[in-house]
Amino acid sequence: MTAPELATMAEVGALAAIHAAGFPPGMAWRAGDISGLMEMGGCFVLWWPGDAFIMCRLGGDEAEVLTLATAPPARRQGLAGRLLDAAIEACRGLGAGALFLEVGAGNAAAQALYCAAGFTEVARRPRYYADGTDAIVMTLRLS
Template sequence: MTDPTDLAGALAALHAEAFDAPWSASAFADLLSQPGVLLEARADGFVLIRLAADEAEILTLAVRPPARRTGLGSRLVEAVSRRAVGMGATRLFLEVAEDNAAARALYGRLGFEPAGRRPRYYARPDGPAVDALLLVLILPASLPTA
């Protein structure tokens, strides 16, 4: 999948399997064209990060539902963390919905720590908006292997 349009479409399709509010192919194409954006991908999942100076941010981590709880999410974060360290990053940030227990558990196992909160950040069609928790991982960290 070397064609950027094909790649963006494939990422959007996988993202749609993983999230209720998926990103479009054009959003992925735009992100992939930006400097400092790195993609780590496997057949059943991917993680997209952005690097700026000595900081990196996970923009999205998507794993197909049938591949969840197999260690794929951990392997993706570990791989992209190593790449970020190699490019000079000392911290990796992310936002996660406060009600996303599975993602919070994954990030906790990987060593992410609370760094802040964005009140009512994630809209929910069937209820009130949910806070985003800001998490940080200090790099290089001794990441557990999946």
């Protein structure tokens, strides 16, 4: 394993396949959702081809993790952790002072991942997700 790659529009179908495998039906993003976000300024995607990806967006002096997913057969191999580390370094290198994200209140795996990377909870959004669960807003200072 070397370093995650920067994904391009040519990989949108493969990214959607990872998302569909990683999230429950109704929560997964379609290829059009992903390409629409990738076309926005400040957005980048790092991935382990076929296995996992992270999407981030920079705006002003802040950045946001828009999504992160590892396909089930590739989990618990450190792929998401290394994607997150690479995204943190990329955002810092691009001048962001803080990185934000939202995570489901019941998503213990993702919360453990983010806590291990140094993120802390700063807010809660009640019934944020379509299934009625709360979102926890977490942040990591980069500067």
